[in-house]
Amino acid sequence: MDQNWTLAIHGGAGALAKARMTPELDAGFRDGLRAALAAGARILAAGGAALDAVTHAVMALEEDPQFNAARGAVFTTDGRQEMDAAIMDGRDRRAGAVAGICGPRHPVLAARAVMEKSDAVLLAGEGALRFCRAQGLEFADPAWFHTERPWQALQKELQRRQSNAPDLRDDADRHGTVGAVARDRFANLAAATSTGGMTAKRPGRIGDSPIIGAGTWAENASCAISATGHGETFIRYAAAHEIAARIRLGGQSLQQAAAAVVAELLPLGGSGGLIGVDAAGNAVLPFNCEGMYRGIARADGALLTAIYDEAPG
């Protein structure tokens, strides 16, 4: 065990356009990010596992209706919430994920239960819910998950589609995700991601978040990654695993590999970003769009947040 640890989080590459940001909104987002950082940092500082740190950081973001995951999740075209989440342990690449569920208060805990209590990696829909009930996971009311901003975003988007008006939404109206990656004092890595998906998504659509290798990845030998953005492009690129492969096989640094992949995704339609850490404790938080809610905490006491193209502060 050493003194070094690192935690990075994101609250989605779907940041509100700068022109629409107010000081009040800005403060709210940063408070939410800081609360999630604190939840994970506490565990890491005490010598806890990266796996626990990312679990608790993501739980904090899931509870916060400002972010598109669990409470505050966006809606499908038929007005439902279908949540996806994944978690991966870099020590042994154990992984768990859920897709298309609405019920468990913390989808990330559902993903973790799949990893720890089932022989599956990915469970979806009604079968996943049945498993979560059998595991005794806490369920929340539909009303608890339902919040006004994503509901209004759905109504606006459905109206737009009916009137065939051009799609002028900014990323904040389109998508969003939350995630965390950590390097603990034992140099173990972990990653977790949780999302409501894209506003007005087709029922049954599964994005990159619960796809191991696309939106979520962790292996001690390379890096831990949690992505956010246009999920389909991240899947077609196996984005998270691609970064790991460039480090492990291509001899690149985390910074090189992550920056290159995020840049390459944009012309393919992959607006978004990601967070990553490696076993040395390096962290990266690149994105290719206007903003990404993000934060980083380190053993030296730093606890920093950022939204737009700015140094975390």
Next chain:
Amino acid sequence: MDQNWTLAIHGGAGALAKARMTPELDAGFRDGLRAALAAGARILAAGGAALDAVTHAVMALEEDPQFNAARGAVFTTDGRQEMDAAIMDGRDRRAGAVAGICGPRHPVLAARAVMEKSDAVLLAGEGALRFCRAQGLEFADPAWFHTERPWQALQKELQRRQSNAPDLRDDADRHGTVGAVARDRFANLAAATSTGGMTAKRPGRIGDSPIIGAGTWAENASCAISATGHGETFIRYAAAHEIAARIRLGGQSLQQAAAAVVAELLPLGGSGGLIGVDAAGNAVLPFNCEGMYRGIARADGALLTAIYDEAPG
């Protein structure tokens, strides 16, 4: 356009234990494999697209109740069939996949419709079925998919679990998948995979077949891969994309990379195998268990099949 083309197919690493194989069964499996090879080879020989060749080869295997996909799919613990399929085009990495569906006669056509007619890559469950209906895909009766051998395998496995008897099943009772990879005369690659999953799987469980990068992958710059075996391990390893990465970033040949990954998966619980082709038309069909139904067809007229550790003939 050149004269070179290659098609490789598999009918699952869940081959019947050699001791249980009879000449009649052997002939039946080989006939099924040859029919699928012929369906794809016809297209490739005429200068058709790899994407069409893998589609038609997999359709032939889906129709054949000897293999665990579509007709003949295995059953979940609650006696249902939940099918997964994926397809990927190596030209532009477009991809489509479906998970947890029972209805479309050809799940691989459902995956292809997702790729070509939706903005999603992966659709699951009821939402996926709704999309398939809207696309006018052919649906089949539950009775058509239901066959006796997988149904009896489920009953036997449920009884075994009730009596806590040791799991002595061979791979043929456990899993199975079908898949095809092709290199066409334009040096384009494609891959497709279709499966009923594992016998007595938990409802909602999604394996590696529809996970782009795990069980299915195609990019012209490296290879096209379709995997079969213990899906969870293939997901945790991002097996198909790992092979592509070792070729593209690690300078390995398809043969080296595929053989190494299949060997590395076994001690991790990943019994199974895969098929792969590269842009030069090389094909590999490695597996780490007793057998894998497989076949290969080439421009020189070769149309070969194999089941156990033997040269295709």
